[in-house]
Amino acid sequence: MIQLLRSMAFIVQMYVAMLVISLAYFPWAVISPAGAHAACHAYCRWVIWTLGWMTGLRCEVRGTPPTDDVMIAAKHQSFLDILMIYNAVPRGKFIMKRELLYAPLLGQYGLRIGCVPVNRGKRGAAISKMLSDVKTGRRQGGQLIIYPQGTRVAPGVPRPYKVGTGALYEQLGQPCVPVAANVGLFWPRHSLLRKPGLAVVEFLPRIEPGLARDEFMRKLENDVETTSNRLMAEAGFHADH
Known part of the structure; x- marks a missing residue:
């Protein structure tokens, strides 16, 4: 209590x-x-x-956060991993639902840091415009943070990686930095309780551009899930699968 x-x-x-x-x-x-x-x-x-x-919940960032123009593909377990990943990089930005543009202050800040608002089903067009804006100087480069599973996923719950991440990897032509996390053990979704412990996000070795889409997706999922499971095991949690 x-x-x-x-x-x-x-x-x-x-x-x-x-x-x-x-x-x-x-x-x-x-x-x-x-x-x-x-x-x-x-x-x-x-x-x-x-x-x-x-x-009593401490936060730790492991690995080397990128400072150049890359795509960051991260495990998403709670709001905390958003904060920890963004705080670790200099110019982070997200793909966000267009509806968030109308949220007071949040929408304005999202646009100012370079977030990419998208309509459902039109992500490709939004990314193409973002790339064009970067090339012409109308938009700053930075670290585009995405979540390959598309939503928050509770620890130990399997959820497929969406192929759109592979398409984005091909389209951007930039390195991809995978990020693993265990933060959902301490900051669970749909709960007010914040548990004491050590929340970790770990930046993994980058995946350079040029891989075939299927090969990239296999490597990304393996790197993120294997390391996330290790981080959760360190905290005393073991997935059933």
């Missing part, structure tokens, strides 16, 4: 901080994308810091 109360207090202040930080940085963010990135990094750092002393 005490841990639940600590978790709820953390969640309340987390959303208050989101409002305060986004408003404080908003003038800078309007002037420059650097201000938007600074705001998002400040928020991530705040959440990670308060998470540690308020709930």
